[in-house]
Amino acid sequence: MTIDTTQRDPDRDIAPAPPVTLEKQGQLPRMIVPGVLVAAAVVVGVLVALIGFNIGLFVIATAIVFTITLYVLARAVEGSRKATDRLVTAVVTSAFALALIPLVSVILTIVTNGVARFDAEFFGSSMRGVVGEGGGAYHAIIGTLIVTVLAAVMSIPIGLLTAVYLVEYGKGRLARSITFFVDVMTGIPSIVAGLFAVALFTALLGPGARFGFAGSVALSVLMIPVVVRATEEMLKIVPNELREASYALGVPKWRTIIKIVIPTSIAGITSGITLAIARVIGETAPLLVTVGLVANVNLNPFDGRMATLPVFAYNSYANPGVPRDPYIDRAWTAALILIIIVMVLNLAARLIARAFAPKTR
Amino acid sequence: MSIDTSPGPAPAGTDRSTNANKAVVQPGDRIFSGLAKGAGILILVVLAGVAAFLVIEATPALLAPADQIPGGNGLVAYIGPLVFGTLLAAVIALVIATPLAVAVALFITHYAPRRIAAGLGYVIDLLAAVPSIVYGLWGASTLAVASIPLLIWLETYLGWIPLFAGPASGTGRTMLIAGVVLAVMILPIITAVSREVFLQTPKLHEEAALALGATRWEMIRMAVLPFGRSGIISGAMLGLGRALGETMAVALVLSASGGITFNLIGSGNPATIAANIALQFPEANRLDVNVLIASGLVLFLITLAVNSLARLIINRRREFSGAN
Structure with missing residues (x-):
């Protein structure tokens, strides 16, 4: 059975006009996320290089700049709810990456320092x-x-x-x-x-x-x-x-x-x-x-x-x-x-x- | 949830159902169930023994005159700063780890691609598997050194907050860094418990929220977080229990000296109870051992209270939540 939608045509005049806010709800292109990330990395990289390069500072600053830029862009184009959603996604993902840093660092530290005496005599x-x-x-x-x-x-x-x-x-x-x-x-x-x-x-x-x-x-x-x-x-x-x-x-x-x-x-x-x-x-x-x-x-x-x-x-x-x-x-x-x-x-x-x-x- | 394993009633038509049930009980049955019950009771005895022997060996320290206690001012003056240090380090760890753990759990359950989510969970579990001595070595040699610029920055720009009053320690082996190492260690515990409850959120609630047009974050805020709140709380308390009792990481990372202070980046912080025991025990003689055991008893009581509370919250939730 198909629903005949033409029947609702007469009602159209009574129905409220489409909400004005819909105009604002455009959508950012899919490539915006990697795009902003690369742009943030380049800008921050140059700035950090000016004051002396530091990998930790670079990564943290890039994450912050990326998150804020994406939020502002999304707020302008997609509205505040979508922008908050993108903000949380970025924060949650960075939290996961942050949690991996100690694991990687621990293993690197132990392995690089430990191999020196990892021999038969030991x-x-x-x-x-x-x-x-x-x-x-x-x-x-x-x-x-x-x-x-x-x-x-x-x-x-x-x-x-x-x-x-x-x-x-x-x-x-x-x-x-x-x-x-x-x-x-x-x-x-x-x-x-x-x-x-x-x-x-x-x-x-x-x-x-x-x-x-x-x-x-x-x-x-x-x-x-x-x-x-x-x-x-x-x-x-x-x-x-x-x-x-x-x-x-x-x-x-x-x-x-x-x-x-x-x-x-x-x-x-x-x-x-x-x-x-x-x-x-x-x-x-x-x-x-x-x-x-x-x-x-x-x-x-x-x-x-x-x-x-x-x-x-x-x-x-x-x-x-x-x-x-x-x-x-x-x-x-x-x-x-x-x-x-x-x-x-x-x-x-x-x-x-x-x-x-x-x-x- | 418990499964009822008792043999069901005999099929209709046999009047001797009770007799038939009894006839199955053999001597072997009685011995085996006795053994199993005995093992269970043994666990209770061991736990009671832990408390009893700690009390017995702590008694000489409780009765000793004040001037024979290390420090010369009595037991309370000796243990007090240690209790403060223990709580301070654990609270720092909790404040750092809880939001991070909730975010990580959300990432694994609701953001990561379904196919790799289980693998990511396993990677976080690996953090829990790393022995504490390894965290201690890492914290003392890598993290502490790497943190020195941060400590100086904190002292320079946030020095007006009493927590960062400074002067910043030159080695980085401060209370703040000890707290960070503890945070890394309790992160997987809080994550595991939160992940579990987030996964139990009724799928219909989530889908209903999404169907009403909620974004993913709004769905999480309205459906997942309210459902998982008690899980997060109990996970955090379990993490707190672990952080309170963690020994070797703190013993290696924190260079302890001095008394009660809220200055987190200086070099004059008290040790924690557990770290103090590990550091002092190898050279302790008779009464010192009793004093250390008394401090261990205090730690035991603190962690017992925290863990019991966490378990009560978990169990109560299990009874009342609609899940399962």
């Missing part, structure tokens, strides 16, 4: 007997692995079982209070987790005890809530039909959980656990107060201080030895290794989640 030797040049972070890498693995071994079962409880069994006040306190636990500052481990082992063993396991306890406090949260989300999206089908076959609940629910969501859980490990592996503060630092390899987490990568980086930078540069270089390289580990873990988590996406169908 990975192969400890700091035992090293004064000045040479040496490496072998002991710190080993220490980080030991402490993190111990923390993961403690946190993963507790976190997994808690999530299972919350999703499959939990009802009423206990479940609700666990959910709430897991959320609260997510916000515990890492230094407080470290102090907790110190206080715990001071009360048990007397003051001054520093060893790897204490660091693992501190990291577990930080890691458990992350594991619970991630696992809970994944268990929740397992369709109920799968559970009901299993019950209908007479499979008891616990075997349903182990054989059906967890395997279905294993990809998401693994990815969540990987992210949790990535979060704690870079923690410095709790390890600084619980594990301390040594120059040689210590493989026993229950006896004596251990070196860990973040603390090694911090200490090399904050308390360098007498020829200062080798210590600073080592700090940068340790930070570079740390950031590589974290990025690889993050990437791995994404890939795991994507490759074995939850089988919800």
